[in-house]
Amino acid sequence: MGKVVLKAELRRSWRTKVIIGCGALAELPEVLNELSPPNTLIVTDASLKHTWLPRVAALAREAGTRVKEITVGEGERVKDVETLVTLWRAMADAELTRKSVVVAVGGGAVLDVAGFAAATYMRGCRLVNIPSTLLAQADAAVGGKTGVNVAGKNTVGAFHHADAVIIDPSLLNTLPNSAFRAGLAEVIKHAVIEGEAGVRRVESRLASVLRRDPKALEEVIAGSVALKLRVVERDYVESGVRVVLNFGHTVGHALERVTNYGLSHGEAVAIGLRVESLMATNLLGFPEAEASRITSLLRRSGLPVRVPGVSAEEVVSAAHLDKKFVDGEPRLPLPRRLGDFEIVTLDWEGFGECLRNALRRCA
Numbered sequence: 001m002g003k004v005v006l007k008a009e010l011r012r013s014w015r016t017k018v019i020i021g022c023g024a025l026a027e028l029p030e031v032l033n034e035l036s037p038p039n040t041l042i043v044t045d046a047s048l049k050h051t052w053l054p055r056v057a058a059l060a061r062e063a064g065t066r067v068k069e070i071t072v073g074e075g076e077r078v079k080d081v082e083t084l085v086t087l088w089r090a091m092a093d094a095e096l097t098r099k100s101v102v103v104a105v106g107g108g109a110v111l112d113v114a115g116f117a118a119a120t121y122m123r124g125c126r127l128v129n130i131p132s133t134l135l136a137q138a139d140a141a142v143g144g145k146t147g148v149n150v151a152g153k154n155t156v157g158a159f160h161h162a163d164a165v166i167i168d169p170s171l172l173n174t175l176p177n178s179a180f181r182a183g184l185a186e187v188i189k190h191a192v193i194e195g196e197a198g199v200r201r202v203e204s205r206l207a208s209v210l211r212r213d214p215k216a217l218e219e220v221i222a223g224s225v226a227l228k229l230r231v232v233e234r235d236y237v238e239s240g241v242r243v244v245l246n247f248g249h250t251v252g253h254a255l256e257r258v259t260n261y262g263l264s265h266g267e268a269v270a271i272g273l274r275v276e277s278l279m280a281t282n283l284l285g286f287p288e289a290e291a292s293r294i295t296s297l298l299r300r301s302g303l304p305v306r307v308p309g310v311s312a313e314e315v316v317s318a319a320h321l322d323k324k325f326v327d328g329e330p331r332l333p334l335p336r337r338l339g340d341f342e343i344v345t346l347d348w349e350g351f352g353e354c355l356r357n358a359l360r361r362c363a
């Protein structure tokens, strides 16, 4: 019997509208009017139930869509299968269809699980993200990655872009300092990927950002989001350039594991950014002066830059579990210059040696 082989190149085009600014939350009715959903489910985190949820719900109702709300738990725990099942049931009870909108309001954890529920319910309904932590505003709310933790972080997920993202820095007013600082690690990562202009933008506004000055926050978050969107536009499913967004995360993730998550993600990434910058000075001639600028930004942000009493061997064995390594070889994006990255592949021995040197300088 002959066989028929058909080939097609199938691309999904996606449009995401991102609105950034203090007071941007007030745009929600207009955003929903443009999407004109028959009904809307707001998903939020318990910590926002009495602060931002009532306002978001009132604004959504102004758009004339039927609105239901669901509050899930709090923090990383919500990124599990139980929450997902709860959300799917709530979506069915609210009679959502593919034309309906899920409005996810919260930090990266809620956005990830609500986004995955939206990606999978009826094979995908529409999504509006309203991030409420600095990490989520500067990073997690855009880029389309959604998912939950099953026997490891982010092991089950899907790419599903939000139709709109409303980033209102005034939501950060209620955010505790430690969570706020954690977000700065990703802001600094994006600035280094962007290059000199990005690093200068953060350097000159950091003091105001730490005071949570609205204008400075808007400018720094907008810069961060614009960079991430530029990278994601070029590489939707992380087959190429998107890997640069992993800067600081090879060592960061390994440190999270070694310390049994005693370090927050932001803290681990901060140390990871410093260690990997030093690895880059060694491997690619990244200027020492630029590595010092990165360390100084992290320090000024109140983030840790020293490795907490762990050996290079422990970090190397934790790095073995990195799911981003292709064929099990260590592979990580490192800067040659600010804004100019190379994806470096090493063998385990070379990786261990370079890491040991860098860790020694951060003890």
Ligand SMILES: NC(=O)c1ccc[n+]([C@@H]2O[C@H](COP(=O)([O-])OP(=O)(O)OC[C@H]3O[C@@H](n4cnc5c(N)ncnc54)[C@H](O)[C@@H]3O)[C@@H](O)[C@H]2O)c1
Residues within 6 Å of the ligand: 045, 046, 047, 048, 074, 075, 076, 079, 106, 107, 108, 109, 110, 112, 132, 133, 134, 135, 136, 139, 140, 141, 142, 143, 144, 145, 146, 154, 171, 172, 173, 174, 175, 176, 179, 182
């Ligand atoms: N999808 C992506 O591209 C992407 C990118 C980076 C990180 N992430 C994920 O994001 C998660 C981390 O996100 P996070 O740092 O926002 O943590 P988070 O969502 O756990 O929120 C941190 C804490 O702050 C509380 N909170 C949220 N907003 C608040 C507010 N306005 N006021 C007071 N408290 C508030 C939360 O209840 C929680 O306890 C991780 O699971 C990570 O994997 C996803």
Ligand SMILES: [Zn+2]
Residues within 6 Å of the ligand: 186, 249, 265, 269
């Ligand atoms: Zn991160």
